[in-house]
Amino acid sequence: MDEFWVFGYGSLMWNPGFAYLERAPAHVHGYRRALCVRSWVHRGSEAAPGLVLGLDRGGSCRGIAFRVDEGEQDAVLDYLRERELVTHVYKERVMPVALGNGRRVKAVTYVIDREHRQYAGALAIAEAARIVHSAHGKSGPNDAYVLNTLAHLKEMGIRDHWLEQVVAEMERIRQAAE
Known part of the structure; x- marks a missing residue:
């Protein structure tokens, strides 16, 4: 690579955790943002997993790309691998x-x-909302993760209609439980 770029579609967008030279809106084709990862630690347990984001095949995804100083490439890759490849689900x-x-x-x-x-x-949508509504892990409730993600996406001007529908269904579940 002539330049070193990192594409973020979830928490990397607002919490990259590394220094960068440039930050730009970005779009990938052939993959979509999805609640498709069972979280057994941070947002659920192995017995009652929560859901976190993954980049899955199909569609397209708007996110943020970060250009990193080439001299920092190895350090940033080490950091990202430690952060993203804990269970090798990615x-x-x-x-x-x-x-x-x-x-x-x-x-x-x-x-x-x-x-x-x-x-x-x-x-x-209904199944994802049901799982997210009830899951809780060491980093807190799963619904807080999803609501925080959606809030950050909106702040960046990124619409994720599927995630918005999951949140609307979570609200219906919450209201029905009251």
């Missing part, structure tokens, strides 16, 4: 990314491993 990939200005770059990102046992697959 695979590290370099893929084409369209920046907001129309420029195309290659960026490192993390996509879901569909063969991994934590892969939840394509869930219906």
